[in-house]
Amino acid sequence: MEQNRKLVRAERADGVKSRHAILNAAASLATVEGLDGLSIGRLAEHVGMSKSGLYAHFGSKEELQLATIETANGIFQEAVIGPTLSVEDPVERIEALCNAFLYYLERRLFPGGCFFASVAAEYGSHPGAVRERIAGIQGAWMSMLAELGESAQALGLIDPREDPKQLAFEVQAYLLLANMAFVLDDNPLALERARKAVHGRLNLARTAAKADSSTVR
Amino acid sequence: MEQNRKLVRAERADGVKSRHAILNAAASLATVEGLDGLSIGRLAEHVGMSKSGLYAHFGSKEELQLATIETANGIFQEAVIGPTLSVEDPVERIEALCNAFLYYLERRLFPGGCFFASVAAEYGSHPGAVRERIAGIQGAWMSMLAELGESAQALGLIDPREDPKQLAFEVQAYLLLANMAFVLDDNPLALERARKAVHGRLNLARTAAKADSSTVR
Numbered sequence: 001m002e003q004n005r006k007l008v009r010a011e012r013a014d015g016v017k018s019r020h021a022i023l024n025a026a027a028s029l030a031t032v033e034g035l036d037g038l039s040i041g042r043l044a045e046h047v048g049m050s051k052s053g054l055y056a057h058f059g060s061k062e063e064l065q066l067a068t069i070e071t072a073n074g075i076f077q078e079a080v081i082g083p084t085l086s087v088e089d090p091v092e093r094i095e096a097l098c099n100a101f102l103y104y105l106e107r108r109l110f111p112g113g114c115f116f117a118s119v120a121a122e123y124g125s126h127p128g129a130v131r132e133r134i135a136g137i138q139g140a141w142m143s144m145l146a147e148l149g150e151s152a153q154a155l156g157l158i159d160p161r162e163d164p165k166q167l168a169f170e171v172q173a174y175l176l177l178a179n180m181a182f183v184l185d186d187n188p189l190a191l192e193r194a195r196k197a198v199h200g201r202l203n204l205a206r207t208a209a210k211a212d213s214s215t216v217r
Numbered sequence: 218m219e220q221n222r223k224l225v226r227a228e229r230a231d232g233v234k235s236r237h238a239i240l241n242a243a244a245s246l247a248t249v250e251g252l253d254g255l256s257i258g259r260l261a262e263h264v265g266m267s268k269s270g271l272y273a274h275f276g277s278k279e280e281l282q283l284a285t286i287e288t289a290n291g292i293f294q295e296a297v298i299g300p301t302l303s304v305e306d307p308v309e310r311i312e313a314l315c316n317a318f319l320y321y322l323e324r325r326l327f328p329g330g331c332f333f334a335s336v337a338a339e340y341g342s343h344p345g346a347v348r349e350r351i352a353g354i355q356g357a358w359m360s361m362l363a364e365l366g367e368s369a370q371a372l373g374l375i376d377p378r379e380d381p382k383q384l385a386f387e388v389q390a391y392l393l394l395a396n397m398a399f400v401l402d403d404n405p406l407a408l409e410r411a412r413k414a415v416h417g418r419l420n421l422a423r424t425a426a427k428a429d430s431s432t433v434r
Contacts, residue, residue: 031342032342034339113342121334122339124329125248125249125329126249131401134401135402165410166413169410170391173394173411173414174386174387176393177386177394180334180337180341180393184337184348184351184352184355185356193382193383196383197386
């Protein structure tokens with residue numbers, strides 16, 4: 001009986017491990033073939049498993065897609081959000097997040113560039129649970145940038161005339177184009193341009209605040 | 218014989234018309250289903266023709282994809298480039314191009330947003346003739362923006378310290394995010410944010426030039 005229990009445990013551990021490995025492979029594959037190209041048959045071939053073996057993990061294509069999104073989100077959180085958590089100054093935190101994002105592109109954690117930019121482009125016009133979840137994650141990222149801008153404004157670190165949502169939009173725009181250009185041209189110059197654009201834009205927000213406080217009107 | 222000639226002409230006109238109609242449908246479909254989703258079978262179903270009828274027009278899926286790209290490029294040129302040709306001031310021309318692009322999104326000429334943003338995201342990591350052509354069209358657009366910036370600089374309209382390629386990158390970034398956000402959230406606010414960002418960025422380039430010429434150092 002003790003032996004049986006061990007066997008069950010081993011099987012469970014195996015099951016967990018392979019689910020994790022399958023989902024990592026699925027997230028990578030989705031940035032090249034699309035999340036819609038992620039059929040259970042195609043993925044089974046890719047990871048060298050039987051279709052029935054995959055069905056034991058995921059009941060449907062949509063379940064597989066949603067689980068893949070969560071895995072990609074975990075990778076994103078660890079690579080991009082995690083390293084910036086200790087940065088206290090909210091303006092510096094925005095810049096740290098952007099640089100972490102560009103470094104995440106540079107290391108090619110996903111072969112087809114940012115997972116979320118890739119699947120957002122694919123699922124933008126396909127209503128459903130997959131699009132909802134992608135839009136939710138994108139929205140949370142944008143909100144985080146905007147909230148950091150609001151905190152910075154409350155602390156007097158950026159110009160009171162700045163609209164933090166507009167600032168977040170502009171900064172996010174540089175990251176998105178960096179991703180597209182890097183994937184399309186395979187040229188790290190796009191990452192450098194984005195880094196420079198983010199730095200310049202944040203400096204402008206900050207510089208204006210300084211200029212404002214030193215200007216007598 | 219005269220009658221025969223008319224018949225041949227009518228057939229040709231018909232053939233040309235239907236090729237045009239097929240490619241317009243293909244360009245729209247590609248922004249929703251992807252350019253890779255554009256199989257001859259899928260398109261035949263969509264336009265209500267037989268697969269053999271479509272094969273008479275396009276020998277292969279790649280030929281169909283390349284012809285679709287040219288059709289989309291024609292639509293883009295007419296909607297975005299055409300209306301700005303009479304604008305002489307190069308900085309105003311950049312702004313006019315950006316506003317024409319945002320208006321092209323707003324009118325939803327393609328159901329899945331900008332054709333080129335959509336297929337670039339899809340084909341970024343698929344080497345081949347399709348990717349080459351998409352990268353070529355994207356590159357030409359970026360070069361046009363950068364060359365307008367260079368002309369503006371030569372005319373003393375923007376700050377000599379501006380890098381016209383960096384300026385083009387930033388302006389293009391706002392357009393790309395506007396497209397993604399508009400498609401994903403279906404909210405015209407993203408178009409307004411991009412319009413404002415472009416205007417502010419160009420103004421900064423111009424304002425700095427003015428400030429520079431009035432500053433004695």
